[in-house]
Amino acid sequence: xxxxxxxxxxxxxxxxxxxxxxxxxxxxxxxxxxxxxxxxxxxxxxxxxxxxxxxxxxxxxxxxxxxxxxxxxxxxxxxxxxxxxxxxxxxxxxxxxxxxxxxxxxxxxxxxxxxxxxxxxxxxxxxxxxxxxxxxxxxxxxxxx
Amino acid sequence: xxxxxxxxxxxxxxxxxxxxxxxxxxxxxxxxxxxxxxxxxxxxxxxxxxxxxxxxxxxxxxxxxxxxxxxxxxxxxxxxxxxxxxxxxxxxxxxxxxxx
Amino acid sequence: xxxxxxxxxxxxxxxxxxxxxxxxxxxxxxxxxxxxxxxxxxxxxxxxxxxxxxxxxxxxxxxxxxxxxxxxxxxxxxxxxxxxxxxxxxxxxxxxxxxxxxxxxxxxxxxxx
Numbered sequence: 001x002x003x004x005x006x007x008x009x010x011x012x013x014x015x016x017x018x019x020x021x022x023x024x025x026x027x028x029x030x031x032x033x034x035x036x037x038x039x040x041x042x043x044x045x046x047x048x049x050x051x052x053x054x055x056x057x058x059x060x061x062x063x064x065x066x067x068x069x070x071x072x073x074x075x076x077x078x079x080x081x082x083x084x085x086x087x088x089x090x091x092x093x094x095x096x097x098x099x100x101x102x103x104x105x106x107x108x109x110x111x112x113x114x115x116x117x118x119x120x121x122x123x124x125x126x127x128x129x130x131x132x133x134x135x136x137x138x139x140x141x142x143x144x145x
Numbered sequence: 146x147x148x149x150x151x152x153x154x155x156x157x158x159x160x161x162x163x164x165x166x167x168x169x170x171x172x173x174x175x176x177x178x179x180x181x182x183x184x185x186x187x188x189x190x191x192x193x194x195x196x197x198x199x200x201x202x203x204x205x206x207x208x209x210x211x212x213x214x215x216x217x218x219x220x221x222x223x224x225x226x227x228x229x230x231x232x233x234x235x236x237x238x239x240x241x242x243x244x245x
Numbered sequence: 246x247x248x249x250x251x252x253x254x255x256x257x258x259x260x261x262x263x264x265x266x267x268x269x270x271x272x273x274x275x276x277x278x279x280x281x282x283x284x285x286x287x288x289x290x291x292x293x294x295x296x297x298x299x300x301x302x303x304x305x306x307x308x309x310x311x312x313x314x315x316x317x318x319x320x321x322x323x324x325x326x327x328x329x330x331x332x333x334x335x336x337x338x339x340x341x342x343x344x345x346x347x348x349x350x351x352x353x354x355x356x357x358x
Contacts, residue, residue: 001205002265006272013276020279049280070273070305073280122278125322129272132333136268139340140261143213143347210261210340217347224354 003140005070006133008054012072013126019075020047021119024112031107034095041085041095041103050076081106180230187219187226194219257343261336263294268332270305274325281316285324291335 023045033042051071083106091100194216200206267288277283286305311319 001201002208002262002269004205006265006269009269009272009276013272013278016276017279049277051277051280051283070269070286071277071283072273073276118279121322122275125275125278125326126272128326129275129329132329133268133272135333136265136336137209139337140209140213143210143340143343144216208262208265210265210343211258214258214343221347221350221354224351228354228356 003133003137005054007130009070009072010126010129010133012052012054012074013129014123016047016049016073016075017119017123017126019078020049021116021123023047023078024116024119027105027107028109028112028116031105031109031112034093034102034104042105042107043085044081044105044107046079046081047075048077048079049073183226183229187222190215190219190222257339257346260291260294260339261343263288263291264332264336264339266305268329268336271325271329271332273305274320275322275329277318278320278322278325279318281318283318283320284313285311285320287328 024047027044030042036042050073052074053069054072085103086106087101088104089100090096090102093102096102194212197207197212197215201209201212270286270288274285274287284307287308288305311321311324313319
């Protein structure tokens with residue numbers, strides 16, 4: 001069932017890129033967040049992708065004449081930046097420490113934007129793939145007529 | 146044509162026509178065999194189509210285009226069988242209409 | 246009664262299966278275009294299809310010659326987009342050919358009636 005499997009794979013791609021875009025958006029929104037409920041500055045988050053076998057049911061794998069199953073993708077974890085935050089000298093700032101330094105998130109908005117565009121393109125590519133596969137399925141169904 | 150020659154045709158009109166040999170012991174089976182074989186092909190093709198379709202629908206096994214080709218083959222097998230059968234019926238009726 | 250249903254339709258049917266399988270591999274590459282360490286996979290190209298008539302050996306393998314980025318991923322979106330489009334066009338053509346054969350056979354059997 002290659003074609004329906006392909007749709008599942010592309011759908012997983014759309015999901016992963018969407019989570020990635022949401023994560024980047026959260027980073028952008030919190031680029032200057034110096035105070036969080038957990039304490040301290042906001043820590044940059046990163047959606048980590050990993051391949052996921054999407055073979056369908058075991059029964060269909062038995063009948064599947066192809067040499068193996070193809071992989072979809074999933075966000076295996078949202079990695080939080082554990083490194084030391086950036087410290088800027090702002091003595092009057094409400095979140096300044098005793099030495100007058102404020103901890104800021106290590107977020108570069110320009111980099112995040114580039115990443116966001118990549119996620120958007122990736123999302124769109126999966127949409128295009130689903131569209132092509134749907135066309136092939138429709139033509140297959142047309143063979144019944 | 147005299148009455149006596151006409152009578153020669155009556156008992157087994159088809160068999161005594163020149164050019165047509167009387168059926169031997171094995172011959173009358175072969176048509177039935179051929180017909181039985183043909184029906185078997187139709188049924189087998191139909192069964193294959195049903196199995197392929199249900200595998201696809203319930204178990205997600207197989208491809209849509211493969212099931213479509215198997216189904217079309219079953220339909221065409223049936224069409225062919227019907228056409229051949231119709232021809233045979235036609236030919237039989239033509240023969241039966243022949244004045245003896 | 247021998248039902249020789251267009252042997253070419255059988256080869257075309259296998260070709261459709263090959264194209265479907267290859268499209269699945271392309272979908273996998275596109276979905277994993279940003280997965281660290283993922284390597285592009287593909288089936289043998291259509292030119293080699295006559296050697297692949299028994300689809301039981303359709304294993305997708307990593308292909309060589311694609312440059313990798315820092316995280317090891319070597320998916321080229323241009324390449325995948327091109328193959329996606331080619332597969333779709335070939336599938337279109339092959340399925341139209343099968344439809345034509347079915348139509349011709351039906352016409353021959355029923356003598357146009």
